Amino acid sequence: MRPETKAKYPKDWPDISMRIKAERKFECEGCGQAGSKLTGCNCGNNYITVHHVDYDPSNNDPGNLMVLCQKCHLRLQNGVLPWRSAIAAGQLPLFL
Numbered sequence: 001m002r003p004e005t006k007a008k009y010p011k012d013w014p015d016i017s018m019r020i021k022a023e024r025k026f027e028c029e030g031c032g033q034a035g036s037k038l039t040g041c042n043c044g045n046n047y048i049t050v051h052h053v054d055y056d057p058s059n060n061d062p063g064n065l066m067v068l069c070q071k072c073h074l075r076l077q078n079g080v081l082p083w084r085s086a087i088a089a090g091q092l093p094l095f096l
Contacts, residue, residue: 008057017050020065030072049073 026035035048047070
């Protein structure tokens with residue numbers, strides 16, 4: 001995370017992030033890959049992260065947060081998975 005971006009997150013972001021990951025069973029909402037509850041990663045070191053759908057780190061409403069593995073998170077932010085950002089928590093994707 002860039003220093004200028006880090007300042008925009010709330011001080012309790014680590015707690016918010018861990019709570020969202022736990023509520024969503026540490027599974028990537030992009031590819032369905034499960035991550036470790038302790039480290040946030042699986043055997044392949046594909047870390048589980050939390051993405052802000054509206055790209056606003058101060059908006060931590062659960063509906064604005066997606067649990068993604070690092071690979072899906074980077075792909076989404078690079079525009080490879082643009083349709084994924086519109087998926088609400090618990091909603092099935094239109095394309096698999």
